[in-house]
Amino acid sequence: MDVSLNKTVAAGAAMLLAGLGGGWALSQWMAAGDRGGTAPPAHAAAAGTAERRVLYWYDPMVPTQRFDKPGKSPFMDMQLVPRYADEAGAGAGPAVAVSPQAAQSLGLRVATADLRVLQPAVDVVAVVGLDERDVSIVQARAPGFVERVHARAPGDVIAAGAPLAEVLHPDWLAAQREYFAVRATNDETLALAARARLALLGMPVGLIERIEADGRPQALTTIVAPSGGLIAELMVRRGMTVSAGATLARINGLGTVWVEAAVPEALAAAVAPGQRAELRLVAFPGEVLRGRVAAVLPEASRDTRTLRVRVEVPNPGGRLRPGMSGQVRLAGAGAGAEVVTVPAEAVIRTGRRALVHVLDAPGRYRPVAVELGAEIDGRVAVLRGLAAGQQVVASGQFLIDSEASLQGLAASAAPAAAASAAEHATRGRVVELDDASITLEHAPVPALQWPAMTMPFQLAQPDLVRGLKAGDAVRFRFRQQGDEHVVTAIERDDAGARR
Incomplete structure (x- = not known):
């Protein structure tokens, strides 16, 4: 124990x-x-x-503005924050560094910008109507009396040659009797003249041949439909008196139908006669009917701000009836040209410009300003700013964009189509430069009411700064391009260096 x-x-x-x-x-x-x-x-x-070198100071609330010395921010009531050379992305160009683990946790996904033929397609609602070019008008060729009307009514569909009414033409009956009387004299000349008189009175050739074959006059004449289709109008009734040229019926053919589509005026440039069209009707689910644009009517609707587009669609069997509704897709006209495209979800639209984040190297993402074209089937055309084969962030790009803003990374601008913006010239001194941007301590710019200050500029071309280094006095020209200021010309200013 x-x-x-x-x-x-x-x-x-x-x-x-x-x-x-x-x-x-x-x-x-x-x-x-x-x-x-x-x-x-x-x-x-x-x-x-001592090893940590300060590149510049910045305001976290305005990260794109850089300063060459510490102090109080001119924008906010706070001190400027230093950006060190050893911080991620600070000394390796304008890019955001993301580790593989972070990329996996953020769900980053990249897509390749590739060349495709994007033909603009327009999807609009449409209504089936009659083909107004395929119309037959039935008229009385001579005065007469309607003795009988066949069982017809507006809206009926009839075939070519279908009887409409039986009409008594007194003038035709008298001329027929004279013809047979002259023919009985065996005077061939008079018989030919009497037969010609029948044709001049408006008798159809078929009717003349029929009475010649029968050898006796025909009191009643059967009015028939010259073509098949829908009876749009029927103005003949039993017992009525008709005069020469009176309209008895109006018949619309149904071999083809017009599909009228209302296209927003903003899409007018994507529609032209001859375009291919696909029609899907509620009455025939899952079935696609094909036709072509017959005409784009010259007048737009003031109420709906739409254009009327007429599409001709074959109608075998007469299945398509006027009044049916559906949807029309108008495919792009012409063969189209190849353009660089990216998924539409890869583009960040800020209202004034569009951005994508390009994968420069494994784990490094750079914001790039792009100029967009048409968007079709989830792909958007990139007119300037990207080349085929480059990889862009298609998912999770908003998180990278936030980090780029915090780091003060400005998007490299797409090449301008034309130097339409006004350019300004001034002098300055190089503070910092790389292949995409240059920071200059410049003199006042009276045209813009700018005081002397230090600020970053984008470069229109990387080789503009070839031979320059930090501390050099320079003369340069720049223009405003979107949210950025782009240097278009720069040269060493030896006179300024001596001053």
């Missing part, structure tokens, strides 16, 4: 001494921290601080 008690007392003493030693060490570390030091020795801390 005495031995065990001695061992317990010895262990307790050892633990007490260890605790006292640890407490003294902790108090010394905290005291060093209170004095502004860190755990490493003072000379090591000084060496670490």
Whole structure:
């Protein structure tokens, strides 16, 4: 028992001494921290601080504006924050660095910009109507009396040659009797003249041949439909008197139908006669009917701001009836040209410009301003700013864009179509430069009411700064392009350096 008690007392003493030693060490570390030091020795801390080179100072709320010295922000009531050369992306060009682990957790997905033929397609609602070019008008060729009307009514569909009405033409009946009387005299000349008189009175050739074959006059004449289709109008009734030239019926053919589509005027440039069209009707689900644009009517609707587009669609069997509704897709006219395209989801639209984030190297993403074209089937044409084969972020780009803004990374501008913006010239001194941008301490620009200040500029071409270095006095020209200011010409200013 005495031995065990001695061992317990010895262990307790050892633990007490260890605790006292640890407490003294902790108090010394905290005291060093209170004095502004860190755990490493003072000379090591000084060496670490000396190695961190400050590139510029910036306001986190306005990260694109850079300053060459510390101080208070002119935009916010706060001190400027330094940007060190050893921070991610600070010294390796305008790019955001993302580790593979972070990319996986953020769900970053890239897509390749490729060349495609994008033909604009327009999807609009449409209504089936009659082909107004395929119309037959039935008229009375001579005065007469309607003796009988066949069972017809407006809206009926009839075939070519279908009887409409039986009409008594007194003039035709008298001329027929004279013809047979002259023919009985065997005077061939008079018979030919009497037969010609029948034709001059308006009798159809078929009717003349029929009475010649029968050898007797025909009192009633059957009015028939000259073509098949829909009876749009029927103006003949039993017992009525008709005069020469009176319209008896109007018949619309159904071999083809007109599909009238209302196209928004904003899409008018994408529609032209001859375009292919696909028609999908509610009455025939899953079936696609094909036709072509017959005409784009010259007048737009003032109420709906739409153009009326007429599409001709074949109608075998007469299945398509006027009044049916559906949807028309108008395919782009012409063969089209290849353009660089990216997924529409890869583009960030800010209202004044469009951005994509390009994968420059594994884990490094750079914002690029692009000029967009048509968007079709989830792909958008990129007119300027990208080349085929480049990879862009298609998912998670908003997180990268936020980080780029915090780091003050400006999007490299797409090449301008023309130097239409006004250019300004001034002098300055190079503070910092790389292949895409240059920071200049420049003189006032009266045309823009700018005071002398230090600010970054984009470069219209990377080789503009060839031969220049930090500290050089320069003369340069620049223009405003979207949210950026782009240097278009720059040269060393030896006279300014001597001053």
